Amino acid sequence: MNPKNTISIRVLLVDDSEVVRMGLCALLDGADGIEVVGEAAGMGSAVKLAVETRPDVVLLDIRLPDGMGFDACRQILAKLPDTRILVLTSVAEEKLVDESIRAGAHGYLLKEINAQGLITAIHDVAEGKSVLDPSITARVLQMVKATPNSKNESVMAVLSPQERRVLALIADGRTNKEVAAEMNLAEKTVKNYLSTVFEKLHVTRRSQAAVLYAQLHDRP
Numbered sequence: 654m655n656p657k658n659t660i661s662i663r664v665l666l667v668d669d670s671e672v673v674r675m676g677l678c679a680l681l682d683g684a685d686g687i688e689v690v691g692e693a694a695g696m697g698s699a700v701k702l703a704v705e706t707r708p709d710v711v712l713l714d715i716r717l718p719d720g721m722g723f724d725a726c727r728q729i730l731a732k733l734p735d736t737r738i739l740v741l742t743s744v745a746e747e748k749l750v751d752e753s754i755r756a757g758a759h760g761y762l763l764k765e766i767n768a769q770g771l772i773t774a775i776h777d778v779a780e781g782k783s784v785l786d787p788s789i790t791a792r793v794l795q796m797v798k799a800t801p802n803s804k805n806e807s808v809m810a811v812l813s814p815q816e817r818r819v820l821a822l823i824a825d826g827r828t829n830k831e832v833a834a835e836m837n838l839a840e841k842t843v844k845n846y847l848s849t850v851f852e853k854l855h856v857t858r859r860s861q862a863a864v865l866y867a868q869l870h871d872r873p
Contacts, residue, residue: 661688662779665708667699667725668741669718673764677712684772696720700728708736709779713758715742715749723749723756730757737778741771745786757858760784781828783860811853819846824863 664687666674674692681687690706693699696717703711711729715722726738739760740753753761760778762771763786774784812820815836822832829847833840847859856862 661686662710662775663688663690663706663708664775665690665699665703665706665711666692667694667711667717667722668714669694669716670714673714680768680771681775687772687775694718696722696725696728699725700732703729703736704732707733710737710739710775712739712741712775715740715744715753721749721752723752723758726753726756726758737781739774739778739784741766754858754861759858759860762786781830781859782826783858783863785860812850816846816850816853819843820850820862820866823847823859824866826863 664681666677666681666689668674668677671694674694678689678692681689690708691702693702694717696719699711699713699717711726713722713725717725722740722742726740729736729738737760738756738758739762740758741762741764742749743764745763750761760774760783762774762784766774766786777784818836819832822835827835829840829843832838833843836843838846847862850862851857851859854862854865856865
């Protein structure tokens, strides 16, 4: 563990390329506040190792020899709902982005990202934020726009004023802890509000809710 931090973010690496895993290990082992707790080259081994090591963040490639990353994402979150999943891939196909977000991924980055950007993203995801590559954000917005606005607006209208305020802060990138401080609420209360918001908006993750909110409240 890095002596500069008493608490490290435990990261599990999942990528079929040994060279990529070695490079990520070299990068992350030297990063403050991050500890690599395991490596997996496939979907099956990723799920098994996640259960064994209970990582805070899983850095997950989308295409694996024995399946797809979003299937691993679903299985890991079913067993470890508090684990955060950050997709790191060279693939930016709309269908795969869609599947990953629907599977519950908390972030989707392309491998072109620089070292500091990746380290920052891991910290952000671990803190409860959602992270999307700029080019991916455009695709997610497009997916949201595929649903008629009238339907989205009618769903948004069922939110209470307090629920809308929580959602607005989440859309601004605040963590649950930051929302709780801003609204003078317990963090558990914020989580309860979010659960209700997700149910009403028919989404499963904060990234989906945030994008939906942003699309309906487009500001210059």
